[in-house]
Amino acid sequence: MPRENVSATLSVAAPAAKVFAVLADPTTHPTIDGTGWVQEPVDRAPLTAVGQTFRVDMHHAAHPDGDYRVVNEVRAFTANRTIGWATGYEKDDGEVEFGGWTWRYDLAPTSRTGTDVTLTYDWSAVPQHVRDRGITFPPFGPDHLINSLRHLAGIAA
Structure with missing residues (x-):
């Protein structure tokens, strides 16, 4: 069976609590994003x-609308250790449909002032009808995850 996730790990010179606080703050997500697609959080309350x-405004030149909005649902939350969410969109009837991909950050303290952070993008739950739309997974280049972790490290330091 082919692998349906990608991960990257970076040592961050910040305590796990500080790194986690940055990740739990939707207002930091546009700066963390390594693709430039994340624009502005609509919901700004901490996770x-x-x-x-939490909803986020996005932009992608290949998206049919260019600008669009996603709805993220927190699926993993252990303070200072793990945070992750599934991404979807709100349909015309107000229901949210998730695409089957998730983002997850796992934090492993290495000292009082250092944390190894692993970012995983998983598309193993993407249903066939979504795959049939011709979306390539992952939908970003190989440097995206490490770029995002470098941005996170810069904010948390």
């Missing part, structure tokens, strides 16, 4: 629990 949703 605090599994099940919480």
Whole structure:
């Protein structure tokens, strides 16, 4: 079975609590993003629990609308250790449909002032009807994850 996730790890010169606080703040996500697609958070409240949703305005030249909005639902949350979300969109009827891909950050403290951060993008739950649209997974280049972690490190330091 082919691998359906990619990960990157970077040592960050900041304590896990500081790194986690940056990740739990949707207002930092445009700066962390390594693609430039994330524009502005619509929901600006800190992420605090599994099940919480937050919306983000996006831009991608290859998207049919160019500008669009995603809805993220927190799926993993252990303070100072793990945070992750699934990405979807709000349909005309107000229901949210998730695409089957997730983003996850795992934090491993290495000292009082250092943390190894692993970012994983997983598309293993993408249904066939989404794959049939011709979307390539992952939809970004190989440097995206490490660039995002470098941006995160710069904010957290």
